[in-house]
Amino acid sequence: MDSSPTLTWTNVLIGFLFILFDSALSLILGLGIGGSLVVAALRCIFQLTIMGLILDKVFASDNIWAVFGITLLLNLLGAFEATYNKSKRRFTNMFPMILLSMLCGTVPISILGTNFAMSQHPFWQPDQYIPIIGMILGNAISAIGIAMNSVQKEFTENRDKVETYLAMGANRFEACKPIAVESLKMALLPTVNQLSVIGLISIPGMMTGAIVGGKSVEQAARLQMIIMFMISASSALCTLAALFFSLNTIVDTRHRIRPDRIDSRKPAFYRWRDNATSKLWRQIKGLRCWGPGRDKKRPEEERVGLLNGISSP
Structure with missing residues (x-):
C-alpha cells in the first residue's frame, strides 16, 4: 500500500x-x-x-511508436538546449550536428543498457525507458556544452597554437587533437566527480525513486550503478561526436581555420525577443512620461538658467 x-x-x-x-x-x-x-x-x-x-x-x-516519438522529441529539445543555451558561441550548422551527436550517443547506449544490463524486456517499456533516456540526455547536454565552449574559446582566443601546428605540416586532425583531448577531459570531469561521491556522500534521485517505488535498497543501488555507467558512456560518445563535427567545421578540408564559421552573437530568435522587449519597454516609459500629473522636463539650459537666477524667456 x-x-x-x-x-x-x-x-x-x-x-x-x-x-x-x-x-x-x-x-x-x-x-x-x-x-x-x-x-x-x-x-x-x-x-x-x-x-x-x-x-x-x-x-x-504502452506503444513502442509513442516511446520512439518521445525519445526523438527529447533529443530535439536537448540539441536545442545544448546549441542555443549552453554554448556561448555557435558554428555553422551546429544544431543538426549536435542533434546527430546526441542520437548517436544516447539511443544505442540506452537500448543496450536497458536490454542487457538492466534485463528489461521489452527494452522500450515506457515507464522504464523514458526516465532513463531523460537522465542520459540531461548529462549529455552538460557535457556537450562544456566541450563546445572550450573548443570555441580556444579558436577565438588562442588560434595561433593551431595555426603553428598547421604551418609545420600537421593536418587538421593532428593540429586539433590537443584541443579535442582537453575539451573531452573537461566535459567528462563532472561525471567522474559524480561517480566518485555517489552513494558515499550523495544519494541520487533514481535510487531514491526506486526505493520509494518499492524496490529493496540493494536492488535500487544496483540499478543506480548501471544507470551511472550508461551516463558516462553516453556522455563520452555524444561529446566525441560533437567535437568531431565542430573541429571538422572550424578547420576546413584545406587545413584553414575558419573564424567566419563561428558566431558569437545571440541566436536570431533571442535577438528578436530582446528587440521586441526593448521597444515595448520604451513605449511603456513614453506613456508614463505623458501620464497625468507629470510635468515635462525642462531643457538643460533652462535648468541652468534658473539655478543662476536667470529666468528663461
Whole structure:
C-alpha cells in the first residue's frame, strides 16, 4: 500500500518559496541572478507540467511508436538546449550536428543498457525507458556544452597554437587533437566527480525513486550503478561526436581555420525577443512620461538658467 502523500499545487507553491529566498539573497548580495532564478523556476514548472501530461498518456498507451516519438522529441529539445543555451558561441550548422551527436550517443547506449544490463524486456517499456533516456540526455547536454565552449574559446582566443601546428605540416586532425583531448577531459570531469561521491556522500534521485517505488535498497543501488555507467558512456560518445563535427567545421578540408564559421552573437530568435522587449519597454516609459500629473522636463539650459537666477524667456 502506497503511504506517500498526495502533492497539490499548494505544496508546489510552498516549495517555490525556496526560489524566492534565493532571489532575495541575490538581491541583498548584488549577485544579479534573482530574475534568472525565477524565470528558470517558472520554466521548470511549465516544462514538468507539460511533460507530466504527455508521459501519463504515453505510459498508458504502452506503444513502442509513442516511446520512439518521445525519445526523438527529447533529443530535439536537448540539441536545442545544448546549441542555443549552453554554448556561448555557435558554428555553422551546429544544431543538426549536435542533434546527430546526441542520437548517436544516447539511443544505442540506452537500448543496450536497458536490454542487457538492466534485463528489461521489452527494452522500450515506457515507464522504464523514458526516465532513463531523460537522465542520459540531461548529462549529455552538460557535457556537450562544456566541450563546445572550450573548443570555441580556444579558436577565438588562442588560434595561433593551431595555426603553428598547421604551418609545420600537421593536418587538421593532428593540429586539433590537443584541443579535442582537453575539451573531452573537461566535459567528462563532472561525471567522474559524480561517480566518485555517489552513494558515499550523495544519494541520487533514481535510487531514491526506486526505493520509494518499492524496490529493496540493494536492488535500487544496483540499478543506480548501471544507470551511472550508461551516463558516462553516453556522455563520452555524444561529446566525441560533437567535437568531431565542430573541429571538422572550424578547420576546413584545406587545413584553414575558419573564424567566419563561428558566431558569437545571440541566436536570431533571442535577438528578436530582446528587440521586441526593448521597444515595448520604451513605449511603456513614453506613456508614463505623458501620464497625468507629470510635468515635462525642462531643457538643460533652462535648468541652468534658473539655478543662476536667470529666468528663461
